[in-house]
Amino acid sequence: MAEDKKAKEMTERKREFRTTVDGILVKRVYTPADVESAPEQIGLPGEYPFTRHIMPTGYRGRLWTMRQYAGFGTVEETNERFKYLYKQGQTGFSVAFHLPTQEGYDSDHPLAAGEVGKCGVAIDSLRNMERLWEGIPLAEVSTSMTINATAPIILAMYIAAAEKQGADKSKLNGTVQNDILKEYIARNTYIFGPTPSMRLVTDICAYCAEAMPQWNSISISGYHMREAGATAAQEAAFTLANGIAYVQAMIDRGMEVDSFAPRFSFFFAAYTNVLEEVAKFRALRRIWAKIMKERFGTTNPRSMMLRYHVQTDGFTLTAQQPLNNIVRVTLQALAAVLGGCQSLHTNSFDEALALPSEEAVQVALRTQQIIAEESGVADTVDPLGGSYFVECLTNQLEVKIMEYIAEIDKIGGALKAIEKGYVQREIANSAYDYQKAVDSGEQVVVGVNKYVAAGEEMPETLEIGEETEVRQVESLRRLRRERDNKKVREMLDRVFTVARSDENVMPAMIEAVKAYATVGEISDALRKAFGEYREPSIL
């Protein structure tokens, strides 16, 4: 064709174009020839394989849940931030716990020194959990809790706090992250080894399937793998592989797939390469639907629907020229919405510097609201469906993702692949490749390796004072004096005994937290039963 010849003669600004570092090669233009099998694969929103959306109405029915992740200092401070966000129009809560709570230490443990209230709220006991939700009716709100190794304890506290408010636990709405496998791959807040950890995960899923039908019993998370350096395809593949492992573990304990699968949810990142992200979400929905139908034989559409939360990507935010991050977050949030997420957290522009300030949090939430109310992209379902490029990219990503899943199947499943370090090594390699590409300038990061400004002034950031730790430790010691310690001892013994048996740990957990046993004490009872995990060193 004459025109093609003409185009070939024109020079382009790069030798080759890729979606991201080591990503998919992008062609100059896409035509119907690039999406030959498209019509069946594309389908309609709300129809198998749900490529376009899980619901036929998309956001025309209901917007996504605007769920800002928050938590810092003591429960009093976090309670105030929650109420502030709610007043600003946030539609769901999301709790960040400080690291000692996530790793099973009380605030006065030597390893907690310096960490109390720093990257999340300090929760030692039910007393803290009750105060966290003061003035917030748990029967009416939807709450997501980022908690994994200590998920049974924290979920038990949430249930107990809600019941004290008079809420019926069977009506509680929300999500507990409860995804331990990704902790060994990234993020690293594990306590026990993979096998006892999997048992705790499935205990929660089984308990929720029975007692809390509206609760998402797990949020299988790729976000942290992406933060650790995974590519889009790796994030998607490794998350789905973990999902397969959880479904299989539930089946292995004798559960019928449709009794729990409809409450499984997912969590992904959205990067700045908008169209690759949209394609990733579409491919994810399609693959999960196929896996559930073909591998696990479900006929219930609810078990096939990939429902997920998105967080814009923290790693891409720069300490240099921080206001640029507002633009990055906008593009990432747009990708999440065009991709069809059910819930979204937008990061604050100052997060490469410190915990977010109130002003930065407000801009982040407003970003979602502007996309929802002003951009028009939420007014039709899957607006990019049928785009030659997006459909082609969706298909290409599906192939890449399936190759990884096949590789993990060959190794013997996600648990084995993690134990062998395969997943960690793949991600570490990608992280290193990315850094080299940034250092060489091949991957442009505006304000960092291009368009650099000298002598920048940093914005005001939030600070957590040392008095937080002092106050938290004091209140913990007061609790230990005031509670019935004999009862606590009995409850902890009970937790230990149940942990050593096949019985579900959740009822014993709920009794223990009601007696005001602490996160550290209950975790110690489990440590005694299970032992602790040390990571293999993988560079």
Add this chain to the structure above:
Amino acid sequence: MDKKIRVLVAKPGLDGHDRGAKVVARGLRDAGMEVIYLGLRLTPEQIVDSAIQEDVDVVGLSCLSGAHMALLPKTASLLREKGGKDILVVAGGIVPSKDIPQLTKAGIARVFGPGTPIAEIANSIRTTLEGKKR
């Protein structure tokens, strides 16, 4: 030929975000240094003991949890106490710039913020160590 520079990279405290620490460890290795990656969830005592046992020239600490003011100065002072006063201590992670003067005073020679190229970290280590020898 000069003896290879020995670096210990570690994460003090409970923070599990180890992407930066691992990438830097690998980058310094590729830059010709001998790197010991100690991993995460370590107390200042554990880090200092390993640094002395391994006879390293540099200790690189990574912290993103906000606990840097508690953990980094403690590690540096323990190092001095236990006979490692010639060991260069550098850090990386999420550290607000207003905290840096205090960290410098506490003995942290450099804090590398997000976005620092690995070559810059390697050069800075080399130049500082050469300056010390003179």
